[in-house]
Amino acid sequence: MAKTRIGVNGLIPNSELQNLDLIDLLSERHSMLRRIAEKAWNDQSEIYISNSEWYIMARIYNKRPTISYVTKNVNISRQAIHKFIKILSTKGLVEINNVENNKKEKCVQLTALGEECYERNMKLKAQLENKIAEKIGIDRVTILNDLLKLDWGIE
Template identity: 65%
Template sequence: MNIERKNLDLVDLISERHGQLRKISEQLWNDNSSIYISNSEWYIMSRVYKKQPTISYVTKHVDISRQATHKFIKSLEAKGLVEVNNLENNKKEKCIKLTSLGEECYEKNEALKANLEKRIAEQIGEEQLAFLKQILKSNWGL
């Protein structure tokens, strides 16, 4: 997909590229795995990787409704990608962590995304990609 329409503002350009990259990333995963994982589930897995946060912490730190976050966590648990456990000394809170399968899937997906980034660098150049990343990471004062 080539974004050539004239007069797109910054927000629309970023949104279109984001959508394009998410779609490609999801397709790459689905072409290489029998386990379907939605973008929202990846988002949750990224917050849990190598950590054991509480479910309430995850819910507060993802831009997904509380109910949807709980639904996605249940789906991830049913797929064997996360496990939910009671928190020590706290009967209300539960913590979540990736299973070994969940970590394996997350790491494979990170490798697929790194390959996608490499393909982008081949098209626009290493320096341009580094510059783009620097701009996206910088403080925009918003």
């Protein structure tokens, strides 16, 4: 396998993407998009939110899941999820409440500020998607979206 060079910004130069297989290509593009989205948010907001925090916020947006549900449905360690939820709570983005009729369980939901931030971030991601569509074409973005949503039968 060819040796891969990493650029100064942590990204593989576009010319070297040609040598990657599907799994590595998906990983590189995902990492690049996450970095760009995180930077876009953090450049325009005083509230720093990491990609892991966005990931958790996406799982609880418009819901009131239990923390144990979040830990089972987010691909981050249980300890890290608890840490991130505590950080999000400190930032005023989520609130943690007791579950009715269950003294052990806690549920989590976005605060009004958390929802506002999440919705503003969704607009920033839509702008990024539009930039991609301008570059590669709306038809290709639609096809890519459709392909990624298909059941790949590999789980």
